[in-house]
Structures are given as structure tokens and as C-alpha cells.
Amino acid sequence: MTKTTERPIRIAVSGAGGKMGREVVKLALSDPGFELAAAIDHSRSGIDAGLLAGAEESGIAVTQDLELALVEARPDVLVDFTVPEAVMTNARTAIKLGVRPVIGTTGLSQDNLDELDKLSREKGLGIVVAPNFSIGAILMMKFAAEAAKYMPYVEIVEYHGGQKLDAPSGTSIQTAEMIAENRREFRQGHPNEKEVIEGSRGGLYDGFRIHSVRLPGIFAQQEVLFGGDGQTLKIRHDSYDRAGYMPGVAVAVRRVLDETGLVYGIERFLTT
Structure with a gap:
């Protein structure tokens, strides 16, 4: 099956009762x-998925059993916005059954990614793991990586709501990785600087800092700040609603059908 198929792509949604899961359900229905x-959702079993998402009735009841749902429904893609503790088991199950995972859960380790790549290649399937599905956030990361070639003094400040579980965010980590590819590693700041309060300077990555802000009322924002003699450059992206991630999710769902192995991030899909 390829993206040129005439029949609709069949999507299963894991974490369908969550905030992102409900948006994916609406995307699949619209x-x-x-x-x-x-x-699939462990706490919303039996409820119509469309009504749960605030859309029209879908005729698809939410179920707790992922494996049974995948066997019976035979989807092409599993979109998973759950938690790191569940997503690996979900992805292994999907791959075993020939279903391609698209994962938006952050917090996976490199060992996790390596395992998913190996499993999917053995099955001849694609899998997408993306820290961020926002097109604007992807552009922010690409622009920051380009700027790092010319302005290597940089810090990242990311802002999320007070209930976010991981810090720093997956988006800031991917941004740091992309910057590091274009920046000579060196330790910024005064060589004798001292943190009067531990952690004041943020987390250290490849010689530069990532700062995580967690406050009620914030959705998701990130600034990448570059400094040079007599000038600064700020590249900022602001997300205000989860619907803003859905165009990127749609791209990943379509493109994963033509991949083999793991694709990390969706930026490659935006240029080819």
C-alpha cells in the first residue's frame, strides 16, 4: 500500500481519550x-469515539484491548499519543501485527528508538517518531540549525504547562540536536561562573543550555536565542491549540506507508 492508494488510510488511535488523541480522532473522521x-483508551471503554472527541457519532466504540482492536479492525496505521511507559508495548504489538506506528509520545530513549527501528525493518514496515508535529515548530528548528552555523552562542528556553511530565521537552532536545550538528562544541559562559542556586543555568547540552519553564496557563512555546557581538537573534514558535499539530500528523500518516524502518521527526517529509 502506498500514499497513492484510492481507498482511505485506516487509522487506529491509541490514547483516544486524551487531549491529543481526541484531535487525532477528529482528524480521522474529517x-x-x-x-x-x-x-483505544484504558479509561473510556464503550464510549463512541466520535462523541468522546466532540465530533459526530462514529460507530466506533472505544476499547481497552489494543491487540484485539488491531486484529479485528486491521488498520494501516496506529497513531499513539500515550505515555512512554505504554508506547513501547503498543508499538511492539502494532509492528508484530503489521501496523505502522506514528508516535507523538516524547521521552523515548535512544535504545527505544534503536529497538523500534530494528523491529520495523525486520517486518518491512515504516514507523515515525516525532517530538513535534507542528509545521511551524519544524520550521523553527530548521531556522535555528541554520543560524547556528553563523552564531554559535545559543540558549533554548521552552515553556509548557505545569502538568507536563518530562523536562526538557522533546522539541527542545531535537532542536539542540539539530543545532549541535552545525555548531562546534564548546562551553559557553564565564569559565568561572558559579550557580548560587543549583540548576539556575539550566540543563547543559553540548556546551549550551536548555531552560524549561512549567507554569499553568501556558500551552507550548519555545525560543532559541543567539548572541553575538552587539546583536541578538531570537527564533520563537508559539502553539495555542492542539489542532495545530494535526496537519503534521496527517503528513506522517500518509508518508509512513512508503517508509521502511524508523523516521525520527517529520522534517524530511516537508522537503521531499
Whole structure:
């Protein structure tokens, strides 16, 4: 099956009762190129997935059993916005059953990614793991990576709500990775600087800092600040609603069908 297929792509949504999961359900119901095949959530079993998402009735009841749902519904893609403790088991199950995972959960280790790449290649399937599906956030990361070639003094400040579990965010880590590819590693700041309060200077990555802000009322923002003699450059992205991630999710769902192995991030899909 490829992206040129005439039939809709059948999507199963894991974490369908969560905030991101509900948006994915609405995407699957509203895009004529998609079809909602199954909805899985441990605490919302029996509820119609469409009504749960605030959309029209879908005829698809939420179920607790991921494996049974995938066997019975036979989806093409599993979109997973759950938690790191569950997503690896979910992805292993999906790959075993020939379903391609698209994962938006952050906090996976490099060992996790290596395992998913190996499993998917053995099955001849694609898998996408993306710290951020926002097109604007992807552009912010690309622009920051380009700026690092010319302005190597840089710090990242990321802002999220007070209930976010991981710090720093997956987006800031991916941004740091992309910057590091274009920046000679060196330790910024005064060589004798001292933190009067431990952690005041943020987390250290490849010689530069990542700062995580967690406060109620914030959704998701990130600034990448570059400094040079007599000048600064700020590259900032602000997200205000989870619907802003759905165009990127749609791209990943379509493109994962043509991949083999793991694709980390969706930036490659935006240029080819």
C-alpha cells in the first residue's frame, strides 16, 4: 500500500481519550483520505469515539484491548499519543501485527528508538517518531540549525504547562540536536561562573543550555536565542491549540506507508 492508494488510510488511535488523541480522532473522521478504524483508551471503554472527541457519532466504540482492536479492525496505521511507559508495548504489538506506528509520545530513549527501528525493518514496515508535529515548530528548528552555523552562542528556553511530565521537552532536545550538528562544541559562559542556586543555568547540552519553564496557563512555546557581538537573534514558535499539530500528523500518516524502518521527526517529509 502506498500514499497513492484510492481507498482511505485506516487509522487506529491509541490514547483516544486524551487531549491529543481526541484531535487525532477528529482528524480521522474529517479527512476524506482517512478512516477511523479503532480507538483505544484504558479509561473510556464503550464510549463512541466520535462523541468522546466532540465530533459526530462514529460507530466506533472505544476499547481497552489494543491487540484485539488491531486484529479485528486491521488498520494501516496506529497513531499513539500515550505515555512512554505504554508506547513501547503498543508499538511492539502494532509492528508484530503489521501496523505502522506514528508516535507523538516524547521521552523515548535512544535504545527505544534503536529497538523500534530494528523491529520495523525486520517486518518491512515504516514507523515515525516525532517530538513535534507542528509545521511551524519544524520550521523553527530548521531556522535555528541554520543560524547556528553563523552564531554559535545559543540558549533554548521552552515553556509548557505545569502538568507536563518530562523536562526538557522533546522539541527542545531535537532542536539542540539539530543545532549541535552545525555548531562546534564548546562551553559557553564565564569559565568561572558559579550557580548560587543549583540548576539556575539550566540543563547543559553540548556546551549550551536548555531552560524549561512549567507554569499553568501556558500551552507550548519555545525560543532559541543567539548572541553575538552587539546583536541578538531570537527564533520563537508559539502553539495555542492542539489542532495545530494535526496537519503534521496527517503528513506522517500518509508518508509512513512508503517508509521502511524508523523516521525520527517529520522534517524530511516537508522537503521531499
